Amino acid sequence: MKNTNKRKWLELIWVTKLLERYFNDSATEKEKHMVDRWTADNMEVPSTKSYEPDETTERIWQHIVTELHLKPQASKKKLFQLNLYAVAASVVLLVSATFMLMQHPDTSVIKAPVDSIVNSESIPAGTDKAILTLEDGTDVVLTDKTHYKTNAVESNGEKIVYNTSAVDDASASIQIKYNYLTVPRGGQYFVKLADGSQVWLNSESKLKFPTAFIAGKTREVELVYGEAYFDISPSRKHAGAAFKVNNQNQSVQVVGTEFNIKAYKEESKIYTTLVEGKVVVDSKDHHGKLIPNQKLTLDLLNNNVTINNVDVQSEISWRDGIFSFKGDTLKDIMKIISRWYDVDVQFENQNLENIRFNGVLAKNQDLKQILETIKNLSIIKSYHLHDKTLILK
Known part of the structure; x- marks a missing residue:
């Protein structure tokens, strides 16, 4: 994936989290001003015209309602105001199932399912x-x-x-x-x-x-x-x-x-x-x-x-509920994982430590979902999770 596309992913995710803070009244004054400015400058709705969204926009709006916990009866005017950012919310639905593996200069994107079940204890997000x-x-x-x-x-x-x-x-x-x-x-x-x-x-x-x-x-x-x-x-x-x-x-x-x-x-x-x-x-x-x-x-x-x-947004994505990895080794990634999920990580195969990744993952996932994503990419053969200790094989 080209750098511009990866940056676009991070920007979309950042906008989603910004909107979530905006609607939850937890945004800073600067962030509130930013959203207000966007809607005022780019998305004014004439009072004499009723806006009716098409089927695609309506579907994406439902994603926003679900992801940002909005009331379903939110006004159509608000829908129009936010439609430029609607795709950001839909991106969140894909983040947990998408991981970018970088082992060669021609980095490729691999989509992997995350709903597999393994015989390990559940470790919820922080x-x-x-x-x-x-x-x-x-x-x-x-x-x-x-x-x-x-x-x-x-x-x-x-x-x-x-x-x-x-x-x-x-x-x-x-x-x-x-x-x-x-x-x-x-x-x-x-x-x-x-x-x-x-x-x-x-x-x-x-x-x-x-x-x-x-x-x-x-x-x-x-x-x-x-x-x-x-x-x-x-x-x-x-x-x-x-x-x-x-x-x-x-x-x-x-x-x-x-x-x-x-x-x-x-x-x-x-x-x-x-x-x-x-x-x-x-x-x-x-x-x-x-x-x-x-x-x-x-x-x-x-x-x-x-x-x-x-890329600043990649550096600070943790604040917005996102793991963002850009050429990080699996060893460094597991340091971040261990802090957030409060687990100790051991590598049974030391060669795994130096494998590098590019990718973004949501921090609100159960640890097993993230591990299954990595496993399904054939990076690790298996893992064992018991009593706050994670062993990668």
């Missing part, structure tokens, strides 16, 4: 869950069934939001209190900081952050380990205060931007990808500036730094 550690050391377990609320913070089980008024309160105090949010394997979580900045935490990640910020002073948080996507509240809203994300091996200073940092404990490289805005990345011997669509890689083994242009 969920929204985390542990919030308060300033006094108390741990609060957050799950999709948990509701937690104090004067300064509230969690509904899917996200945790800090009271923005706490920013003003902090300006009168020198002492800053810190919380930790730890996301285990098999989990993900969203946090809105006291300054309005938003952070999405991937599986097996930990964030340290203040419960309030001092007006005019640099706002600092620490990604202790793991992966996080940041959407930073602009400095102009905070008396010019910059924002800094620290890690034991580097720091990223921003003014107001969106970026992704991947810094897992067991990996020897840290990846910083800029989506929009500008950032400065400082490490032991390097000072690098990024522009949008660039990724900085810090190799901890030799302290080397490289900067490359990348």
Whole structure:
């Protein structure tokens, strides 16, 4: 498949997830504005004319209703407004059954069924869950069934939001209190900081952050380990205060931007990808500036730094519920799988580790569905899944 087609797939999937957040009222203000702008600029319906969709558009609309959990009686005007993106929803129905294998330069696309049954235990996809550690050391377990609320913070089980008024309160105090949010394997979580900045935490990640910020002073948080996507509240809203994300091996200073940092404990490289805005990345011997669509890689083994242009949507697709692999080895893919499904992976055949893939898969699938997809491509002969241990043969 050509690169343009693969990119188109990722863009369609990204639009689908964006629309899902839009309808679920979980989209950021920037994302809401984006959808509103699209519909206003490109899809106005004259009030004097009734729009009647053709059979194909009507069928695709039903896919949207199913995938995005809309009410079936949604207006025809809304149908017209979204018909350019309807195909995105139908793509989601195919993602779980499509995997692109790359073993040769002439990469081909192979479609494989995912409904085969094997004699292994079921491992469901990860969920929204985390542990919030308060300033006094108390741990609060957050799950999709948990509701937690104090004067300064509230969690509904899917996200945790800090009271923005706490920013003003902090300006009168020198002492800053810190919380930790730890996301285990098999989990993900969203946090809105006291300054309005938003952070999405991937599986097996930990964030340290203040419960309030001092007006005019640099706002600092620490990604202790793991992966996080940041959407930073602009400095102009905070008396010019910059924002800094620290890690034991580097720091990223921003003014107001969106970026992704991947810094897992067991990996020897840290990846910083800029989506929009500008950032400065400082490490032991390097000072690098990024522009949008660039990724900085810090190799901890030799302290080397490289900067490359990348497909941003592929890099951040995890936030939108998508596994996106572009030339990744099966060994690296299984690291991602192990975090999301909370399993340990062993290779009985070591030669399997270096097989490379291009592909996209939905994260909401049962693990067996993903394993069957790989098995049906004849990449592995079989697998055994028992007591949180996955053996590939």
